Amino acid sequence: MRISLIGSGNVATHLALAFYECGHVVDQVWSRNIDHANLLASRVEAQPIDDLRKLLGNADVYVLAIPDDALFDLAGDLRLGNALVVHTSGATSIQVLKHCSTRYGVLWAPQSFVRDAKMDYGELPFCIEGSDPKAEEDIAVLAGTVSTHIYHTTHQQRQWLHLSAVLVNNFTNGLYALAQQLCREQQLPFEILYPIIQTTARKAQWGDVRYQLTGPAVRNDRKTIDAHRRLLANDQQALEVYDLMTQLIQRIKHG
Amino acid sequence: MRISLIGSGNVATHLALAFYECGHVVDQVWSRNIDHANLLASRVEAQPIDDLRKLLGNADVYVLAIPDDALFDLAGDLRLGNALVVHTSGATSIQVLKHCSTRYGVLWAPQSFVRDAKMDYGELPFCIEGSDPKAEEDIAVLAGTVSTHIYHTTHQQRQWLHLSAVLVNNFTNGLYALAQQLCREQQLPFEILYPIIQTTARKAQWGDVRYQLTGPAVRNDRKTIDAHRRLLANDQQALEVYDLMTQLIQRIKHG
Secondary structure (H helix, E strand, O other): OEEEEEOOOHHHHHHHHHHHHOOOEEEEEEOOOHHHHHHHHHHOOOEEEOOHHHOOOOOOEEEEOOOHHHHHHHHOOOOOOOOEEEEOOOOOOHHHHOOOOOEEEEEEOOOOOOOOOOOOHHHOEEEEEEOOHHHHHHHHHHHHHHOOEEEEOOHHHHHHHHHHHHHHHHHHHHHHHHHHHHHHHOOOOHHHHHHHHHHHHHHOOOOOHHHHOOOHHHHOOHHHHHHHHHHOOOOHHHHHHHHHHHHHHHHHHHO | OEEEEEOOOHHHHHHHHHHHHOOOEEEEEEOOOHHHHHHHHHHOOOEEEOOHHHOOOOOOEEEEOOOHHHHHHHHOOOOOOOOEEEEOOOOOOHHHHOOOOOEEEEEEOOOOOOOOOOOOHHHOEEEEEEOOHHHHHHHHHHHHHHOOEEEEOOHHHHHHHHHHHHHHHHHHHHHHHHHHHHHHHOOOOHHHHHHHHHHHHHHOOOOOHHHHOOOHHHHOOHHHHHHHHHHOOOOHHHHHHHHHHHHHHHHHHHO
């Protein structure tokens, strides 16, 4: 297929590379900043542009891989006839694209992209939704050239999945960062915890996570819980996190 | 060395296997339940016992790998002369062992052990502390036969590290479990999130986690945060977790 990318950030970069590596033609890459457009376009043999009026109408698919706010601004002005237009946002309804084309949808990969890190695109999960069954099928075919992990999800499901991704990615990162700060304050190398972090993540793939809950919260080991609470006595916010996560774990275990 | 294990749970099992595979002699394995003692002893060519009075005095090291409460109970009665005695608890002072022997300490591996899972013991981190420099050195030598990741940590450091391990293991698991519950309620396979869980854990090894914080909290993207809060409106506890983790991330990012 002939694909044009609107955007040049982490998501746009990895999707463009994934399509390019799968043999698709990446036609144009748009960015507000021509240097950014250039950088990505040169990696996928595409034409860089910084003016949407230069967008040619001959691509099969237009992929809008831009932040949510920009998506709302930009989609209002874009008119792409009958081409397939998709956005890549976990949180946004496909209706934002309804004036852009007669055929539109979403191609969202719930993954944490880092621009310069190599990725195995065949492992990428794609959550898709189309404005009509044919559009959804076309998006599935496109996604299917990259990965076999295609999920047809409604807007409601995608919203919950986006929230769930925030829990397991952003919030988990928040816990890592807090632990790293505590280790730093105690002159402890954070690397001591690398193995347990990796094991914990691997075990999330073992089925029902409820049955893998361990530690003082699940055992309601008050002595250890109180010892931890005393350590955090001078950090009200961290103490609240400790108490609330302890309660959450006890609820999930017994729920 | 000649090593006897007091305990037959996850930690005792993996330590016994680690010592055995490194060529140490595992002398005796004690458990309150002789079947449990048998099970482990048969894997490391040791003698199973269920009575501490049958403990022979000829081991070089006695490893008490039992729950914290049992450790307090049991250590009060154990008299092992001048043999090296260690416990394996992250949360407990080595002073609990002061009546057991003239030489004692701790050999704590901050890892999440699963009894029947194969492990690469060479990657195990060991946090050690001894009652005197010679005892600590002997514990370092023993740990060093298993792994090269040996950390000399004070009791205070170990307490903070134990708390940090709860954050990155138990609490992270709590977030996984909550996300899994939300996915289940929405008929979404949790496997969609496996890749982002693994990526997030891998990125924890990339240096300062503060700089890897992403998502609506860090961007203070009120629109997405409010959308997530509306989804959680009927679950007060999950909503509190959401708000508190969002605040924590914002503090860490700007702190």
